Amino acid sequence: MASSLSGICFNPPKPTQNPPSQTPPPFQKFNLSFQNKPATTRFSVQAVAREVQPPIANSTNDAVPKSSSSSLSSKSAVSLEKDQRALWKRYVDWLYQHKELGLYLDISRVAFTDEFVEEMEPRMQKAFKDMQELEKGAIANPDEGRMVGHYWLRSPKLAPNSFLRLQIENTLEAVFQFANDVISGKIKPPAPAERFTQILSVGIGGSALGPQFVAEALAPDNPPLKIRFIDNTDPAGIDHQIAQLGPELATTLVIVISKSGGTPETRNGLLEVQKAFREAGLEFAKQGVAITQENSLLDNTARIEGWLARFPMFDWVGGRTSEMSAVGLLPAALQGIDIKEMLAGAALMDEANRTTVVKNNPAALLALCWYWATDGIGSKDMVVLPYKDSLLLFSRYLQQLVMESLGKEFDLDGNRVNQGISVYGNKGSTDQHAYIQQLREGVNNFFVTFIEVLRDRPPGHDWELEPGVTCGDYLFGMLHGTRSALYANDRESISVTVQEVTPRSVGALVALYERAVGIYASLVNINAYHQPGVEAGKKAAGEVLALQKRVLAVLNEASCKEPVEPLTLEEVADRCHASEDIEMIFKIIAHMAANDRAIIAEGSCGSPRSIKVFLGECNVDELYA
Numbered sequence: 001m002a003s004s005l006s007g008i009c010f011n012p013p014k015p016t017q018n019p020p021s022q023t024p025p026p027f028q029k030f031n032l033s034f035q036n037k038p039a040t041t042r043f044s045v046q047a048v049a050r051e052v053q054p055p056i057a058n059s060t061n062d063a064v065p066k067s068s069s070s071s072l073s074s075k076s077a078v079s080l081e082k083d084q085r086a087l088w089k090r091y092v093d094w095l096y097q098h099k100e101l102g103l104y105l106d107i108s109r110v111a112f113t114d115e116f117v118e119e120m121e122p123r124m125q126k127a128f129k130d131m132q133e134l135e136k137g138a139i140a141n142p143d144e145g146r147m148v149g150h151y152w153l154r155s156p157k158l159a160p161n162s163f164l165r166l167q168i169e170n171t172l173e174a175v176f177q178f179a180n181d182v183i184s185g186k187i188k189p190p191a192p193a194e195r196f197t198q199i200l201s202v203g204i205g206g207s208a209l210g211p212q213f214v215a216e217a218l219a220p221d222n223p224p225l226k227i228r229f230i231d232n233t234d235p236a237g238i239d240h241q242i243a244q245l246g247p248e249l250a251t252t253l254v255i256v257i258s259k260s261g262g263t264p265e266t267r268n269g270l271l272e273v274q275k276a277f278r279e280a281g282l283e284f285a286k287q288g289v290a291i292t293q294e295n296s297l298l299d300n301t302a303r304i305e306g307w308l309a310r311f312p313m314f315d316w317v318g319g320r321t322s323e324m325s326a327v328g329l330l331p332a333a334l335q336g337i338d339i340k341e342m343l344a345g346a347a348l349m350d351e352a353n354r355t356t357v358v359k360n361n362p363a364a365l366l367a368l369c370w371y372w373a374t375d376g377i378g379s380k381d382m383v384v385l386p387y388k389d390s391l392l393l394f395s396r397y398l399q400q401l402v403m404e405s406l407g408k409e410f411d412l413d414g415n416r417v418n419q420g421i422s423v424y425g426n427k428g429s430t431d432q433h434a435y436i437q438q439l440r441e442g443v444n445n446f447f448v449t450f451i452e453v454l455r456d457r458p459p460g461h462d463w464e465l466e467p468g469v470t471c472g473d474y475l476f477g478m479l480h481g482t483r484s485a486l487y488a489n490d491r492e493s494i495s496v497t498v499q500e501v502t503p504r505s506v507g508a509l510v511a512l513y514e515r516a517v518g519i520y521a522s523l524v525n526i527n528a529y530h531q532p533g534v535e536a537g538k539k540a541a542g543e544v545l546a547l548q549k550r551v552l553a554v555l556n557e558a559s560c561k562e563p564v565e566p567l568t569l570e571e572v573a574d575r576c577h578a579s580e581d582i583e584m585i586f587k588i589i590a591h592m593a594a595n596d597r598a599i600i601a602e603g604s605c606g607s608p609r610s611i612k613v614f615l616g617e618c619n620v621d622e623l624y625a
């Protein structure tokens with residue numbers, strides 16, 4: 001039985017030997033902290049450090065070198081005070097402000113040189129051209145032959161034809177209408193329930209991460225409908241969500257989101273939820289909503305089963321840039337979030353990102369810094385640290401946006417480049433008590449993006465927990481202390497500052513990073529809008545499941561014999577004609593045994609060759625199928 005699997009313990013990894021200590025001592029820097037210790041400019045040190053680095057190479061072998069010949073690099077002759085002044089000057093010179101959005105971008109703590117900016121200029125202009133073409137409707141995703149139109153979602157008049165414009169406007173109208181009707185109780189669940197009280201969102205990847213981020217950032221304390229997510233095919237996770245809903249399943253609006261309409265995890269989530277509805281005696285169709293491309297499997301299912309509503313996803317919007325489509329807007333509106341403001345914030349940011357003057361274009365500045373910091377080849381990771389609890393999921397959202405867009409094996413000319421920038425992070429100051437130790441003193445393989453929110457809490461609620469100091473002052477101090485301490489130790493950072501976390505600023509942040517990714521992709525000459533690598537894992541998963549079916553058939557046949565014939569792994573593999581897959585067959589059997597679907601008759605999973613296995617029951621139908 002499953003208990004015989006108690007022996008299934010894989011050996012712990014062998015302790016690795018500590019490498020000989022050859023690490024050069026870190027830069028000896030003045031200690032910068034928020035207690036006003038004297039500061040020193042660091043871009044000079046960094047520039048000197050980079051002189052000894054080998055030339056930067058990328059696919060096209062024409063990466064812009066990080067020249068250190070700028071005037072900023074001659075630190076030795078400069079006094080500390082002058083360093084401070086030079087740093088302040090750099091801060092002021094490069095500070096970007098979007099007045100209407102109340103958003104600032106500070107890139108002074110990235111040590112790029114004037115010469116680097118100059119040398120990047122032609123590439124930046126090409127990137128601007130690429131973005132213009134994309135917005136005009138070019139096939140910006142050549143592999144899939146698709147237009148890339150997420151910018152039209154917040155400025156429908158920019159759509160390349162009136163058909164697309166109307167599609168966007170009509171969908172937006174339908175989202176408003178539906179959300180208002182649900183919130184007002186005009187659209188309600190079957191009697192006796194009066195109103196929908198919960199949303200259960202079923203989707204994964206781009207069909208979950210945006211809605212999750214926005215819910216965490218913007219949902220009011222008492223939203224008209226509360227939201228929960230099923231974003232995996234983990235049965236225990238699904239059970240947990242359904243159990244948490246309890247009797248409120250009867251007043252739950254289930255929104256199934258999938259652009260393709262065929263993603264297995266989402267399909268499984270739907271089937272599990274439908275089963276829960278059946279078991280509770282509820283009619284799923286009366287509470288189900290689909291957001292998907294027209295005529296997808298999901299769309300057809302929803303239409304045939306007569307679900308409550310269907311909203312379209314467009315071919316020209318990628319999952320990871322779909323937050324401003326029905327995917328993000330419908331769940332947001334149902335939670336009482338002002339989606340018009342989200343769209344307005346994004347549109348304002350897009351407008352700012354259309355200027356071809358690099359210094360005035362915040363997305364271009366970000367992309368430029370990413371290129372500098374990662375040598376244009378992803379040599380450093382992007383650590384995203386919002387100092388605001390409600391922005392916790394921003395880094396997770398950006399992880400997909402950045403890594404699925406930029407993480408590519410080939411460039412647009414077919415050269416193998418293995419591009420990408422790794423993204424991680426949670427929130428400050430929490431992370432200061434977790435991994436900032438390594439950032440400050442360990443391997444210098446990252447740059448940080450601080451997200452600062454100026455407003456601590458709504459007006460009228462603040463109080464001083466010690467003379468002159470509020471709780472929010474601590475958060476502020478922690479952010480700037482960390483920024484200074486990292487910089488003092490040669491760690492670069494970008495800071496994005498917003499006044500408050502509002503639908504407008506969140507819309508602007510989404511748009512800022514979408515455009516930065518687009519520009520960066522152009523700088524390194526890759527297609528940011530496809531994800532061919534994801535298919536490999538999906539295909540391999542399909543093969544595992546196909547092999548499992550063969551294993552089951554073989555075991556079933558042996559288990560239907562009188563007496564039952566327990567099989568060794570080799571015998572199972574031979575009978576499956578898959579001796580080369582013996583390791584996977586072992587894993588399949590171990591998984592089935594752990595779930596009481598196979599019985600280990602002899603041996604233990606700790607020594608796979610020793611086991612003999614059979615099925616608890618003979619499935620006669622299966623035998624003659």
Ligand SMILES: O=P(O)(O)OC[C@H]1O[C@H](O)[C@H](O)[C@@H](O)[C@@H]1O
Nearest residue numbers: 205206207258259260263319534
């Ligand atoms: O929205 P769906 O079609 O269900 O896709 C969900 C996710 O699936 C994938 O594996 C893609 O790599 C993602 O970009 C996508 O967001």
